[in-house]
Amino acid sequence: MDRVKDLASKKAAVIFTKSSCCMCHSIKQLFYELGASPAVHELDNDSYGREMEWALRGMGCNPSVPAVFIGGKFVGSSKDIISLHVDGSLKQLLMDARAIWF
């Protein structure tokens, strides 16, 4: 849990993924399209991966990946990201966190 929080605060946009997860790939692509350069942490390649996944689930993230943090705060999984993107909120969040500028 701490590790998750720790990593999440290190950059404006942080995404926790798994290398095998294709939906994570989609969300990453969306962020790149928006001009953000999120920090990507693959849980299956992290020594604490299992605990981190457990912590993410505890936060209510289902499925556990992709898990998106903007400005250190937990935003949600793919469903939340798409919803926020459609109504324009995602862009605003990114701008507020200085992940993007326009």
Added chain:
Amino acid sequence: MIVVLFTRIGNQIGKLHHTKYKLQIIQEAGQGKGSSLHHEENINAEGSTIDSFRVSDFGAFDQSYRVEDAVDLSGNSTYNSLKVSNQTISPVSVHISNLGQLPTSLEKSQLTIQTEPHRLQLQKVQSSNPGTILVVNTDNQEESAMADASPRTDISTDLDTDDKNQPYDRNLSVVAVSDSSDRSKDKSDQKTLRRLAQNREAARKSRLRKKAYVQQLESSRLKLTQLEQELQRARQQGIFISSSGDQAHTLSGNGAMQFDAEYARWLEEQNRQINELRAAVNSHASDTELRMIVDGILAHYDEIFRLKGVAAKADVFHLLSGMWKTPAERCFLWLGGFRSSEILKLLVSQLEPLTEQQLMGITNLQQSSQQAEDALSQGMDALQQSLAETLSTGAPASSGSSGNVANYMGQMAMAMGKLGTLEGFIRQADNLRQQTLQQMHRILTTRQSARALLAIHDYFSRLRALSSLWLARPRD
């Protein structure tokens, strides 16, 4: 002394198949004079004739007797009572000819109602004096059972000579004579009258039953042809309909069929709602009323997305295939549905005039949905590539060492996992469509939303009509 006399009037008998008949004549000497003659014959009547059957009487009548019942069974199935009183009858020999054309089967088994039952009503006359007899001459085209003419018991069979189904005309007269003394004459008279009436009643009832059954069959047949036509029409519309009566339906098959049915119902309801909206817009209804209808339509869209979610769990490939949509719609299929960005592009021109803010909002919405669609498409591409890699690595399947088998199993397990993520993609695609519709509604005014929903529906309607035309086009 009893004499049984019966004659057969009428000749034409229809085809008789495989019926046996047993003709049994029992006679019993009343006064101990003469010999009793018990005659029984089994005749298989398949168009064959038997020789005349002769029953001779024994002894002479030295008593007056009365012909109690003469049952004349004509083609009209009426019973005529023939009473001959006070006649002396000299020894009579009875000829029964052409019995081969009378298939009768007298058995004690239950009478079955066939579509063309012909049974012969038989009259039993009982008198206090030792008794009488009865001849049953029945005709039966199917294998209806007849009552057994056993000695000294009631013999009754139903005669149902239904005119319209009967290609022949037959008459049978049965005359039973008993030597009853005058004092019991009245009693047996009444009894037999009653029995006659009962027999008539029974015959009438069985005719009615037969009629009702035939009518039922006819209406079921009509219904069947109607259903077949509907099925044909529905197939033409390209809706996936699996064959009926298939016992081997898998769970996914059922999921697909169920979703198709639900989708059809959903479309009907949407048509109804859109018509209501159109009427309201054309009649310049108030904003409040419009908003109510628009909210209803949006909630209805929520419903189809919910149904698709359920169907994605049951049979994701059915949704992805688009077989639940018409062919022309399938052309534009993206991740199991329509592309929101395309819809918005169509709408912009139709929604004018838009305020500056609205125009910006719609443009942004179009761009966002486009980006989300691209992201999801890229994810799908990655999935496809990953699946291909999973199935192509490792030793070829032909080599049989256990290590390879383990590899193969491992590969399959991984591939299965990847296929499982397809459901997630369809779910997010539907989520995108749902969010786009709702955001559009937020940007536009009520009246504009109404027009937008009408435009969207008209567009898909035309696609569906195009599909029908395409499927019905004349081919060389």
